[in-house]
Amino acid sequence: MASPSGQTREPNPGDPGLDHLPTALIATIMTKLDVPSILSLASTCMTFRSCAAHILSFLPNFHLLDIAPSMDLLRPLLPPDNPYLRSLKVDCTRLDDSSLDFLLRPSLQELCLRNCADFSGKLLSQLGHSCKDLRFLYLSSVAEKRTIS
The missing domain is CATH 3.30.110 (Translation Initiation Factor IF3)
Incomplete structure (x- = not known):
């Protein structure tokens, strides 16, 4: 992952990242966003892409x-x-x-x-x-x- 200084840093096992949150929680948060923001978030990882596909079916x-x-x-x-x-x-x-x-x-x-x-x-x-x-x-x-x- 790139840090603000542009250097790549190794993932920290103690800090698994947002994509390890429960998908129901991620989907709930994503429903509060506008469509362009949902699409931007979906482009970052498979977990967010899956949640975006799900919430777009009931927005x-x-x-x-x-x-x-x-x-x-x-x-x-x-x-x-x-x-x-x-x-x-x-x-x-x-x-x-x-x-x-x-x-x-x-x-x-x-x-x-x-x-x-x-x-x-x-x-x-x-x-x-x-x-x-x-x-x-x-x-x-x-x-x-x-x-x-």
Whole structure:
């Protein structure tokens, strides 16, 4: 492990580290973090990665506005079987109509989709059909690339 001075130090058997804490405790702590922080923590070790995968399946809020994920990146982060998901905020710069079935969930009450330039009118139609409990909707740049003739 690297020390602040940049030198590598040997692990201390008397100090096993955070990854030896009970996974239930780690998962409880991780639920208090925002999604980017959970992802950063998950990249540090297998124990944290496993806990992150578990808690992402029951997080009520998934807010990832700092980056524009592709569907390949979003798919493992946003499990489709999360019945507790109430709020979804995503930058859709790299998404289009093909991602609607994945993004729109019946449990959603708040939806914020930024930079929806590649979405068509199908977005609003599917929203009305899929998100019956929706209470807050924010869409930006919808059909911005379309021309009016």
